[in-house]
Amino acid sequence: MDEPSVTGPLRDAAGEGIIHTRALTKRYRGGQLAVDGLDLTVPAGSVFGFLGPNGSGKTTTIRMLMGLIEPTSGTAHVLGHPMPRATRAVLPHVGALIEGPALYGFLSGRDNLLRYDSADPSADPRTRRARVAAALDRVGLAAAAGKKAKAYSLGMKQRLGLAAALLQPRRLLVLDEPTNGLDPQGMREIRALIRELASDGTTVFLSSHLLDEIEQVCTHAAVMAQGRLITQGTVADLAAGMRGRLVVTTPDTADAARVLKERGVGDVAVTEDGVTGEPPEGELAELNAALVAAGVRVRGFGVERASLEDAFVALTGEGFDVAG
Template identity: 80%
Template sequence: MPAPPAADQGRATPHAEHRVIETRGLTKTYRGGRPAVDGLDLAVPRGSVFGFLGPNGSGKTTTIRMLMGLIEPTAGTARVLGRPMPGAVRQVLPRVGALIEGPALYGFLSGRDNLRRFDAADPAADPRTRSVRVGRALDRVGLAAAAGKKARAYSLGMKQRLGLAAALLQPRELLVLDEPTNGLDPQGMREIRALVRELAADGTTVFLSSHLLDEIEQVCTHAAVMARGRLVTQGPVAGLTAAVLGPGGHGRLAVTTPDPADAVRVLKEHGLTGLRADGDRVTGELPEAPPDGPAPPDPAELNAALVRAGVRVRAFGTQRPSLEDAFVRLTGEGFDVAG
């Protein structure tokens, strides 16, 4: 079969039209080391807010740098907005806003003048409307009042906001954010989350790398987990926990009682595992529902069993499994997943 005409090379295939990012066997090996990214097959749906998670050294930042054409892969392929990277970098990057590994700013310039400099470097930017774009971007990230201040005097959180403003100077089909809430106070984090939701509602796909699992749960529709350079799992956030922890969800029961030893004994008899007593607080994992077996005990029945056994119950409740639970189960690593 003859090769397609040159004009058709790099054109999105029908299935790729629904994926803003797609990789096949993407691999990066540095000289003398194990692969930093090893055979990555990633699929980011158009219109999603996609969370990218992984422990230190898992390959997240290396993956992002390959997707943006900053480094070349050792093997495999990457397509962004339907075009091959890094080959189509000049066609793709004008449609992408990115904040990777913190913003690079001119400390001697004001926040406003930094944005004007960035905008002037964009060949597609109309200089006649530059001031409007810059003012709008500053407003969106809450820096309008500090626009005249030198960037070197900005706090870490303010610098992060300014980097995000630079990524928002033009409408983007894809926004790639590496730790966008780094250095922000709780109010600033809420504002950035609200901005991400607003951008997604306007049709921008957001690819978000974060070490805050709670942030991923709050704002992302889809997520992927990396560990030791390999993709562990990916899919809708709502389904990841159930897929990893099972249909029973491995929900946790928490009981406050002055009789913790008796509570542990009774709950163990009813099938709870991972029981721990910390002072007057007892926690344990609820059993899964086997496919063909009896249903797990109802929390109300467990409470009644404790009372019948003479355990004095001061507080009783269940906790749904979190993305953190699933993450630890998948990677065997703790909560610090920046990297």
């Protein structure tokens, strides 16, 4: 079957999202169900975090979206076109860094990017060196451009892979663990770059095991577990759906814990400087008054805002595993 032609800029088809899947499923030989009926929508202009514990199906999903593997059933549209059928039409508009960059170790960082750029039939060879220099500078590798890639640290290789994805203006950037191997300063720089790209109109879809990274840079997120989509939405809404923990700061921890339990507070835990628990329904001011009436010296009282990590653990029933 012929691939669909593209006569203009690819766009968010029918408002359905830059990435849009329906019942997307991948079952491997032997019966392993890696992705099960995935309905995912990535809004245009968003920075979309893709979260999930080990074996949740994130990488398999990304590989299907990029046309690297065929789905067993269901559909995936990227930039309004079906994948993998429209791979040749779509991929020139997409930058991707998946499962680490593939590099020629015997070539310098600059020469690796020149190779990448020359493989792009849409790239103007007359401006190739300027384009490579700009990409290297953007990811902070200008000073190491002449160094052989085999001598690069893991973080430097990650930066070089990101530079390859940025050689051309992209409508969509797909990043699998973009800050893997970077030191804290490098993480901050790459996160700032992601925000800059999003402000310029690029939709960024990133997989990460760092929940604070998702909270810092992402506008939207989806949570996967055991091949199924658990939830998706704005990062603010995902965390807002969770009630935070009640935190009481007091030196009288034993008495405070007793009063809280008597008043229906669940999961009471004593900390170094107070007591925490699941807040009960009802007016919290009455709970505070009960503590004071019992002689507890209350030095702080309130409900902490729930984090994305709290939401993740509640949704998946498990902690966050780095792999997956």
